[in-house]
Amino acid sequence: MRVSVHSEHPFALPPEDRDAARQLRGRLVAPVTLWASGQGPSCVGLTVSSLLVALGQPARLIALLDPDSDLVLDRETRMAITVLEEPDRYLAEAFAGAAPAPGGPFSRAQFEQTPWGPVLPNRSWVGVTWESERTMGWSLEVVATIDTVHLTTSTPWAHVRGRYRSLAD
Numbered sequence: 001m002r003v004s005v006h007s008e009h010p011f012a013l014p015p016e017d018r019d020a021a022r023q024l025r026g027r028l029v030a031p032v033t034l035w036a037s038g039q040g041p042s043c044v045g046l047t048v049s050s051l052l053v054a055l056g057q058p059a060r061l062i063a064l065l066d067p068d069s070d071l072v073l074d075r076e077t078r079m080a081i082t083v084l085e086e087p088d089r090y091l092a093e094a095f096a097g098a099a100p101a102p103g104g105p106f107s108r109a110q111f112e113q114t115p116w117g118p119v120l121p122n123r124s125w126v127g128v129t130w131e132s133e134r135t136m137g138w139s140l141e142v143v144a145t146i147d148t149v150h151l152t153t154s155t156p157w158a159h160v161r162g163r164y165r166s167l168a169d
Contacts, residue, residue: 032084032092032157032164035063037076037117043106044070045118047096048081049159050139059146061128064139072140075130079144080117083124083156086166091120092157116147124151 012018036045051063061081065072071079084092093099094108101108111118116127128144135141155168 027161030159032088032159034082034084034088034091034095034120035065035071035079036082036111036119037071037079039113039117043111043118044075045095045105046071047084047092051081053146060131061126061144061146063142063144064136065142067135067138067140076117077130078116078147079128079130080114080119081126081128082119084120085123085154085157086164086168088120088123088157089164092164119150122152123154124149124156126150 030049031051033048033051034045035048036043038044046065046069048063048065051061054060054062088109090099091105091108094101094105106118109120112121114125114127119125126146127148128146130142131145132143133140155166158165158167
């Protein structure tokens with residue numbers, strides 16, 4: 001049950017002042033993923049939902065990352081991207097910096113180490129190599145070559161209209 005004293009978001013801009021492109025982005029369904037690199041205490045990670053896969057030889061993953069994030073500032077050549085699921089909501093919030101994570105966000109779950117970085121067990125994930133980057137709006141567009149893909153039959157999670165949602169039928 002959700003309780004609120006406001007019928008709408010208390011800090012929302014008036015409709016005439018809202019960014020139309022941002023509203024469009026909110027209406028497009030986006031996957032919820034966790035990008036991570038490093039090993040042990042040097043691991044860094046970031047929740048990312050602005051990404052797509054470009055098929056080809058080799059296939060590539062293209063994403064928009066926060067240019068000030070630890071993942072970008074401390075990036076390694078290789079990264080692991082885990083496709084999050086509904087039970088991972090607290091991780092998505094912690095790695096996005098939207099929820100507290102005493103001990104750091106990696107302390108919130110058990111991770112398995114791969115040559116690309118830490119991944120959540122029993123989740124779909126992809127190992128990539130950072131290929132190129134450029135500034136795109138307020139973000140850093142990153143192109144990464146897909147090195148390996150590990151798929152499960154579980155239901156991925158999505159971000160739409162500012163909320164996380166399950167894609168289960």
